[in-house]
Amino acid sequence: MITYPFSYQRAASLADAEALLGANPDAKLLAGGQTLIPTMKQRLANPPLLIDISGLAELSGVRREGERLVLGAALTHAQVAQSTEVRTLIPALAELASHIGDPAVRHLGTLGGSVANNDPAADYPAAVLGLNATLITTRREIPADKFFTGMFETALESDEILRAIAFPIPRRAAYAKFANPASRYAMVGVFVAQTTQGVRVAVTGAAPCVRRITDMEKALEASFDSESIAHIQIAADGLNEDLHGSAQYRAHLVTVMAKRAVTAALA
Amino acid sequence: MTTVTMTVNGKTVSGEIEERTLLVHFLRETLKLTGTHIGCDTSQCGACVVHVDDKAVKSCTMFAVQAQGRKVTTIEGLAEQGALHPVQSAFREHHGLQCGFCTPGMIMTAVDMISRGAATDRASIRRELEGNICRCTGYHNIVSAIEAAAKEMGA
Ligand SMILES: Cc1cc2nc3c(=O)[nH]c(=O)nc-3n(C[C@H](O)[C@H](O)[C@H](O)COP(=O)(O)OP(=O)(O)OC[C@H]3O[C@@H](n4cnc5c(N)ncnc54)[C@H](O)[C@@H]3O)c2cc1C
Numbered sequence: 001m002i003t004y005p006f007s008y009q010r011a012a013s014l015a016d017a018e019a020l021l022g023a024n025p026d027a028k029l030l031a032g033g034q035t036l037i038p039t040m041k042q043r044l045a046n047p048p049l050l051i052d053i054s055g056l057a058e059l060s061g062v063r064r065e066g067e068r069l070v071l072g073a074a075l076t077h078a079q080v081a082q083s084t085e086v087r088t089l090i091p092a093l094a095e096l097a098s099h100i101g102d103p104a105v106r107h108l109g110t111l112g113g114s115v116a117n118n119d120p121a122a123d124y125p126a127a128v129l130g131l132n133a134t135l136i137t138t139r140r141e142i143p144a145d146k147f148f149t150g151m152f153e154t155a156l157e158s159d160e161i162l163r164a165i166a167f168p169i170p171r172r173a174a175y176a177k178f179a180n181p182a183s184r185y186a187m188v189g190v191f192v193a194q195t196t197q198g199v200r201v202a203v204t205g206a207a208p209c210v211r212r213i214t215d216m217e218k219a220l221e222a223s224f225d226s227e228s229i230a231h232i233q234i235a236a237d238g239l240n241e242d243l244h245g246s247a248q249y250r251a252h253l254v255t256v257m258a259k260r261a262v263t264a265a266l267a
Numbered sequence: 268m269t270t271v272t273m274t275v276n277g278k279t280v281s282g283e284i285e286e287r288t289l290l291v292h293f294l295r296e297t298l299k300l301t302g303t304h305i306g307c308d309t310s311q312c313g314a315c316v317v318h319v320d321d322k323a324v325k326s327c328t329m330f331a332v333q334a335q336g337r338k339v340t341t342i343e344g345l346a347e348q349g350a351l352h353p354v355q356s357a358f359r360e361h362h363g364l365q366c367g368f369c370t371p372g373m374i375m376t377a378v379d380m381i382s383r384g385a386a387t388d389r390a391s392i393r394r395e396l397e398g399n400i401c402r403c404t405g406y407h408n409i410v411s412a413i414e415a416a417a418k419e420m421g422a
Binding site: 007042050182 | 309310313316376
């Protein structure tokens, strides 16, 4: 036995999951378990109850709603990577999903779990912020700019469940990640999107929380090519620093990966 | 404590277990199927890969209760009537192992990638093996074994 003891319940429906979560404030939702279980095995989390929401029909499916693509929170990374709609309408998102972790992680890990967890080095947050997505919960709709509030922190209340994410279909977009060779998490990942509302650039891995780089957005508005951002260097102050790379190194990588993302978006 | 029931290698099995029992511990300790190995405690090494509903997953990163009612295949379930599975034969033929510790997970991952049609060339095979770590072989012969098995299985 590695984790602390807990009890387990499979939610029969979204309403059931909400009721269980409301009645048990310290309970945790279990989706793919690819973050929560490793954390529990390290005994860094000790939830008394796990509410299994994987496979709930209300959290699955990909559907087009006008100019946006709505993805259920419980879609696995493998399902997003293989979805014909995602591959056709937002290929950058399918590509991003196909590079998360490894095949076994992609078979279980979910979009909602990744986004709700907001790991500073996770890939999906860059796409959610870069595409200006809307997060649809059991209570409200939250714009991406208001969702990611800090390291491992989001605007979700403790008893609120992420149901789906609506991604506007961009004119062009791409994600470029410099993967940590051991974990495949992003040392630095940059998502660039050109939409009818303008250009957005979001970076993950570099800082404690995913963020936009407005200087690059402005430069790309003026001219959407990699040379127009080649001179833009973000400050190393406050960036992540660990055995894999210094803050200066990550700052440098941001420009390199942003240029690669723009080139890929134009390809 | 709770009771779980699932199909493992074609047989219906049940056990009275604590909820926190990982699938890998249920397989190894309750069912005594020790072919599935545990090589790390960070979900990274892939020695514990099994198939749940025909998809490769890390059995150290799933609780046994999550597999309730589902179909599980382990390395012990691959050979049919004593005849090795083509991937097992290919590992033997191409010397795809040295100490053998990572081999069950490598083979389960290989069977999954071949069935998805993802073992198309050596570079793809290497990318598909990102979640399986081997400390002996340098991967070369593992890749050769999977390439040969994929060809033989017509994938
Ligand atoms: C070896 C390995 C490599 C990895 N590599 C990468 C990588 O390269 N890039 C990357 O981005 N990630 C990586 N991951 C993490 C992986 O993507 C996880 O799947 C993901 O972070 C969490 O999703 P999950 O469904 O597994 O969530 P879980 O682990 O089940 O849950 C995570 C958290 O989110 C909460 N939660 C889950 N669903 C919801 C919901 N619908 N509403 C509200 N809260 C919810 C849970 O309560 C929990 O707190 C890796 C993981 C492993 C084990």
